[in-house]
Amino acid sequence: MKSWDERIDDVWADAAGDEVGDETIARIDALAAERGEDDARAEFERGGARDSAGRPVEAVALYRRALSLGLDEEHRSQCVIQLASSLRNLGEFDDALDIIRAEEERSADGPYRDAVAAVHALILASAGRPAQGLSVALLALVPHLPRYHRSMTAYAREIAESDT
Structure with a gap:
């Protein structure tokens, strides 16, 4: 079975070159739900999905939440x-x-x-x-x-x- 990170990477690979929309957001949200709403990485990925779908207001709130929850250094930089x-x-x-x-x-x-x-x-x-x-x-x-x-x-x- 693939790891959570690999499954997240798969969603982004499937979305590469396409316009990101509700389907990608739903897939990311489903994976994020596995980790819970207090997981910084999950919130970061949820923000990224909305950002990619052209929903910056939603993305900003999720990015700020992810940062406040604490991300590892690599994802923190990406989030910022x-x-x-x-x-x-x-x-x-x-x-x-x-x-x-x-x-x-x-x-x-x-x-x-x-x-x-x-x-x-x-x-x-x-x-x-x-x-x-x-x-x-x-x-x-x-x-x-x-x-x-x-x-x-x-x-x-x-x-x-x-x-x-």
């Missing part, structure tokens, strides 16, 4: 990224920026640092500060470049100034 993204979709830019900036500090060397930077850039762009968003994206890209670290860092910082 998804929460900030959902808040961006709702136009709650200040809250989204506070959350994503705190995550940048907390997991500066973590495996999701580039995803954090991408969401940070999107939030800034959506908030009417596209040059600052471009700067964040460029600064995240710099470590992946074979050369030009100093000049690209300087350009990125210069670009950010144009939004102020």
